Structures are given as structure tokens and as C-alpha cells.
Amino acid sequence: MPIAYALEFEKPLAELESQIQALEAPAPAPAAAAAPAAAAAAAAPSAELLALRAQHRELLRKIYANLTPWETVRVARHPRRPQFRDYVKMLCKDFCELHGDRRFGDDPAIVTGFGRIGAIKCLLVGHHKGRDTDEKLRCHFGCAHPEGYRKALLKMTLAEKFGLPIVTFVDTPGAYPGLGAEQRGQAEAIAVNLREMSRLETPIVSIVIGEGGSGGALGIAVADRVAMLEHAWYSVISPEGCAAILWKVANEKTNTEAATALNLTARDNKKLGIIDDVIPEPVGGAHRDPAATAANIEKWIVENLQELRRLKRSGLPARRYDRFRKLGDFAEPRAR
Amino acid sequence: MTQVDSKALAELKPTRPTRVPEGLWLRCPACAAMIYRKQMEANLHLCPECQHHFRIGANERVRQLVDDGTFEPMFADLRTTDPLKFKDLKPYTERLAAEQKKTGQIEGVQTGRAFIKGRPAMLACLDLTFFMGTLSSVVGEKITRAIEHATEHDLPLVIVSCSGGARMQESGLSLMQMAKTSAALARFDEAGGLFISVLTDPTTGGVSASFAMLGDVIFAEPKALIGFAGPRVIQQTIRQELPEGFQTAEFLLEAGLIDRVVARPELRNEIARVIDYAGK
Ligand SMILES: [Zn+2]
Numbered sequence: 001m002p003i004a005y006a007l008e009f010e011k012p013l014a015e016l017e018s019q020i021q022a023l024e025a026p027a028p029a030p031a032a033a034a035a036p037a038a039a040a041a042a043a044a045p046s047a048e049l050l051a052l053r054a055q056h057r058e059l060l061r062k063i064y065a066n067l068t069p070w071e072t073v074r075v076a077r078h079p080r081r082p083q084f085r086d087y088v089k090m091l092c093k094d095f096c097e098l099h100g101d102r103r104f105g106d107d108p109a110i111v112t113g114f115g116r117i118g119a120i121k122c123l124l125v126g127h128h129k130g131r132d133t134d135e136k137l138r139c140h141f142g143c144a145h146p147e148g149y150r151k152a153l154l155k156m157t158l159a160e161k162f163g164l165p166i167v168t169f170v171d172t173p174g175a176y177p178g179l180g181a182e183q184r185g186q187a188e189a190i191a192v193n194l195r196e197m198s199r200l201e202t203p204i205v206s207i208v209i210g211e212g213g214s215g216g217a218l219g220i221a222v223a224d225r226v227a228m229l230e231h232a233w234y235s236v237i238s239p240e241g242c243a244a245i246l247w248k249v250a251n252e253k254t255n256t257e258a259a260t261a262l263n264l265t266a267r268d269n270k271k272l273g274i275i276d277d278v279i280p281e282p283v284g285g286a287h288r289d290p291a292a293t294a295a296n297i298e299k300w301i302v303e304n305l306q307e308l309r310r311l312k313r314s315g316l317p318a319r320r321y322d323r324f325r326k327l328g329d330f331a332e333p334r335a336r
Numbered sequence: 337m338t339q340v341d342s343k344a345l346a347e348l349k350p351t352r353p354t355r356v357p358e359g360l361w362l363r364c365p366a367c368a369a370m371i372y373r374k375q376m377e378a379n380l381h382l383c384p385e386c387q388h389h390f391r392i393g394a395n396e397r398v399r400q401l402v403d404d405g406t407f408e409p410m411f412a413d414l415r416t417t418d419p420l421k422f423k424d425l426k427p428y429t430e431r432l433a434a435e436q437k438k439t440g441q442i443e444g445v446q447t448g449r450a451f452i453k454g455r456p457a458m459l460a461c462l463d464l465t466f467f468m469g470t471l472s473s474v475v476g477e478k479i480t481r482a483i484e485h486a487t488e489h490d491l492p493l494v495i496v497s498c499s500g501g502a503r504m505q506e507s508g509l510s511l512m513q514m515a516k517t518s519a520a521l522a523r524f525d526e527a528g529g530l531f532i533s534v535l536t537d538p539t540t541g542g543v544s545a546s547f548a549m550l551g552d553v554i555f556a557e558p559k560a561l562i563g564f565a566g567p568r569v570i571q572q573t574i575r576q577e578l579p580e581g582f583q584t585a586e587f588l589l590e591a592g593l594i595d596r597v598v599a600r601p602e603l604r605n606e607i608a609r610v611i612d613y614a615g616k
Binding site: 191331 | 419507522544548550565583
């Protein structure tokens with residue numbers, strides 16, 4: 001299946017895809033009513049087509065198995081990559097959205113609501129970037145304002161009250177840097193979330209599905225278990241931001257270096273103990289098979305929530321505390 | 337002396353105690369008056385003409401805040417490693433060594449017990465002169481230990497913040513210090529502890545979006561720049577001039593985000609006053 005939008009390193013794939021498409025095009029679509037055997041015979045692909053498809057599969061696997069960290073960031077930002085609302089549609093049959101922070105407004109960059117994942121009733125919280133231009137602008141491309149973080153916390157306290165576990169989906173370049181955001185206390189809103197999430201007694205699991213940009217990501221990710229999709233990134237700053245400051249200029253070369261230096265891939269974060277699990281994506285990234293990605297996510301959520309629900313509720317804050325307490329790396333010469 | 341572990345310091349040899357350029361005289365960046373350095377330093381590092389608050393390092397901050405000779409440094413042995421083997425134009429280890437040589441400090445925060453106008457307290461002062469007061473694993477760990485110590489010993493907690501934000505060279509581990517310190521403050525809060533957060537110029541990024549904004553009572557020094565995002569980032573995003581005084585302590589006071597703007601000469605008094613009302 002061809003992908004309309006090709007990333008730089010996907011160009012060789014795009015070429016193969018157009019060749020495959022050209023071969024596929026003349027074949028008439030099999031009638032839906034036809035017997036399966038007849039349909040299969042009618043659609044029997046030529047040897048050339050089969051070879052091209054195999055070549056495509058192999059190239060795709062190879063490219064995605066060897067992504068550089070900077071290429072991973074590009075995949076994480078792929079315009080076709082599934083977003084929070086897409087996953088909600090795929091995972092929950094009866095999502096019940098809840099709006100507003102009861103103080104200032106309703107930030108569309110953070111979506112909250114009740115939903116069932118598998119058989120588990122939970123509260124879902126997620127950054128949403130927006131799909132078309134209008135929605136993207138409304139969502140500030142997934143950059144939340146203080147009212148977004150406050151809405152998230154308000155709904156999380158509902159979950160706490162009603163004994164629902166919390167599932168958060170992280171996908172943000174960072175919290176919004178703007179006049180209103182500062183005036184309404186962006187720093188305070190995030191800080192309060194960090195403090196309050198650490199002491200909720202209800203289980204919390206978080207998944208970085210795309211971009212995990214700094215405090216804006218962490219603001220909904222203080223969880224008992226944290227996972228990342230295979231091609232997501234999570235770090236204290238974007239590669240471009242880091243390159244602009246430390247390399248004095250952000251370009252393809254310095255972004256590549258910064259992305260590598262920042263250890264921002266799922267594998268890096270797992271190694272550092274920042275996340276617990278890497279959720280695999282289909283070959284070629286989540287955007288090539290959203291349903292398969294959603295299934296992997298669902299499996300991880302259900303497994304982890306089932307485990308966490310077996311633990312004593314009142315013991316969860318202490319376990320969560322210990323999880324974050326040990327993060328960091330330093331040396332301590334033995335006290336004399 | 338408000339120095340950290342003297343043995344560790346001996347090898348570091350401080351070459352410059354403060355950020356202010358050397359020289360007998362200097363020009364005040366606020367009122368442009370030529371001022372006599374010694375006079376400014378004797379005046380809590382304020383401009384004698386306009387009371388402009390010059391930035392000060394952690395040693396000077398501790399000296400100004402505590403009763404003479406009462407500061408007992410704690411957790412001073414913690415040292416920064418280079419977990420990511422980070423290298424930009426220079427290796428992290430090289431930058432770190434340069435900061436240590438420049439300041440005579442091992443890392444960007446001083447933590448310890450002290451008395452403030454006779455009241456015992458747990459004190460942490462970030463050091464802007466060291467790596468812009470950025471949040472490294474060591475800074476996060478020392479702050480967390482200070483909070484935990486205050487929790488265990490029922491001490492009021494005073495943290496003086498000044499920071500450019502995250503320590504990029506520690507990437508995700510720097511980010512996690514925000515969660516770690518904030519979680520420690522949740523426990524301190526549950527134990528009924530009093531946390532007075534003092535924001536000084538500048539307090540931004542990961543420090544403002546974690547412990548700095550979580551004070552039960554929040555003070556800020558006059559004109560201090562305080563915010564989540566830096567002014568340049570905001571300007572690039574919204575593509576318009578920022579209003580006069582945006583993100584200053586006075587702006588935050590008006591926005592309802594802090595309790596008081598407190599000038600440096602009043603800081604000790606004001607801290608002691610709140611401890612008397614709210615400390616255990
Ligand atoms: Zn002046």
C-alpha cells in the first residue's frame with residue numbers, strides 16, 4: 001500500500017511503490033460477491049509484481065531497522081502517524097469525552113474522557129495534535145496550555161474518586177510557549193501535575209505514541225508504567241532546539257548529531273530506565289498499519305493494568321515514588 | 337564559611353567568585369550609573385543608586401540568608417558523571433570541568449541545614465554561576481535529599497531558585513529530576529511541611545515547571561525573570577514584541593502566580609516571618 005507522503009529516507013521505497021501501483025492498476029477490482037477462489041484467481045499477481053512486492057517488503061524492513069535517531073524523530077512526526085483521537089477510535093467503542101478545566105477554558109491540545117480498553121473501564125488522557133490545518137491550529141500542534149494540564153488533572157482526580165485507572169497518551173513537541181500560557185501559569189500547571197500524579201492511588205500507565213517533548217510531555221506522564229512506541233522520541237528538548245543552543249545552528253547535520261547525543265529513542269530511554277517497555281510498531285512504522293499498532297498498544301495497556309490492579313491501591317504512590325526516585329546518574333564517594 | 341567540602345574544593349581552585357566582570361568600577365545595567373564594586377558587594381549586591389539586584393552565586397546567597405556560621409553543607413560529595421557520554425561542540429566532561437574551575441563548585445546547588453534569624457531550616461540554593469543553574473542529576477538528587485531530610489526532621493524548607501532550565505547534556509535524566517523533586521514535595525506536603533520557594537533572576541524551564549512553582553509560599557526578587565519558556569522562544573513562536581515587563585516578578589504577582597515580591601534586604605525577615613506563622 002503506497003504512502004502518499006514520503007520522508008527523505010523513504011524515497012527509494014516511494015519509487016518501488018509507484019512501480020507496484022502501475023502494475024496493480026490495470027487489474028480490475030475483484031467483485032465483492034465473487035466466490036473467494038475465483039476472486040483470488042482473477043487477482044493473481046504477475047511474477048514481476050510479486051518480486052517487486054518482496055523487494056519492497058525487504059527494503060522497508062531494512063530501512064526501518066536502521067533508522068538513525070534523527071530519522072526516528074521524523075517518523076514520530078510523520079503527518080500520517082496515528083494520533084490520540086485515532087487510537088481512541090480504534091481502542092474504545094464508547095469514548096465519553098469530558099471537557100474543560102472549570103477555571104479558564106477547554107484546551108483541545110489535551111483530550112480527556114472515560115473509555116473502555118479491552119474490558120477495563122478507564123480514564124484516557126492524551127495530547128492531540130490535529131489532522132487538518134484547522135484542527136492543528138486549534139490544537140496548537142499538540143502544544144498544550146495551562147488549562148490543558150489543569151483539565152487533565154481535574155479528570156484524573158475524578159478517576160481517583162471513582163476508582164478508574166488512568167491511561168495517558170503522550171504526543172507533544174512541548175508545552176505551548178506563549179503570552180497567555182505564561183500569564184496563566186504554564187510552569188505552575190505542569191509542576192502541580194507532577195506533584196499530584198505522584199500521589200494518586202489509582203493505577204496510571206503512560207505511552208509516548210509520537211513526540212515526548214520535555215516538561216509538556218512529562219506533565220501527563222508521571223505513571224506507574226511508562227512505555228514508548230518503537231519510533232517515538234522522548235527527551236528534555238527537541239533535537240532542533242538542542243542543536244540551535246549547543247551547536248549554535250540547527251540544520252540537517254547538527255539535528256542528526258543532537259538527536260543522537262540526546263539518547264531520545266525508545267531503546268535509549270529503556271536503557272536509561274526512563275521507560276519500562278518499548279511497544280513494537282509494524283514494519284515501516286505505525287502510519288503503515290494503525291490497526292496493528294493499536295492492537296499492540298491495547299495488549300500492553302491491558303497487561304499492565306491487570307498487573308497493577310492486583311496490587312494494593314494504597315501502595316501505588318510509594319511504588320511510583322520509588323520508580324522516579326531512583327532516576328538520575330551520579331557518583332557518590334563513600335562518606336568518610 | 338559557606339563553602340562545600342573543602343577537600344574537594346582544594347583541587348578546583350576558584351578563579352572567579354562571581355559573574356560580574358572584574359574591575360574596581362562597573363556600570364549598573366539598570367540605571368547606567370558607574371558604581372563602586374566594593375560598595376555594591378557590601379550592599380547585598382544591589383546597585384546603591386537604583387537597587388538593581390545583581391545576580392549572585394550560591395555561596396553569596398547562602399551567606400546573605402543564614403545566620404553567620406550556621407550553614408552545615410549536606411550531600412556535598414555528589415558528583416556529576418557523564419551517563420550519556422554527551423558531546424556537542426565540546427564534550428560534557430570538558431564543559432563541566434570548566435564550570436568547576438570557574439566557580440570553585442562541584443555542582444550547581446548548595447544544600448544544607450542552617451539557621452535563619454534563629455529559626456532552623458533546610459536550605460537549598462541553586463547556583464546560576466554554575467552551568468546556568470541547570471537541572472542535572474546531581475542538582476535534582478541534592479534537592480530531593482534536602483526535601484526528604486526536611487520531611488524526616490520536620491524542618492521548614494527554603495529553596496532559592498535561579499536556573500536556565502534543564503541540563504541538556506543529561507537529556508531525559510535531567511527531565512526526570514522534575515518528577516523526582518515534585519514527588520518528594522508531595523510527601524513533604526503530606527507531612528505538613530512548610531516550603532518557601534524564592535524565585536530569583538532568572539527562573540525558567542524545568543526548574544520553574546517543577547519544585548520552584550510548588551512553594552506553599554512563593555517569593556520573588558524584584559524584576560526577576562520567571563517563566564516556563566524563555567522570552568526568545570516565545571517571541572519566535574508568536575512573532576510579535578513581548579509586552580514591557582512580561583515575565584517579571586511584578587508581572588507574576590499581578591497574574592496571581594506568586595505571593596510577594598521581596599527585595600533582597602527584606603528576604604531574611606520575610607522568610608522568618610512566614611516560618612513563624614506556618615512552620616512546625
Ligand atoms: Zn542602578
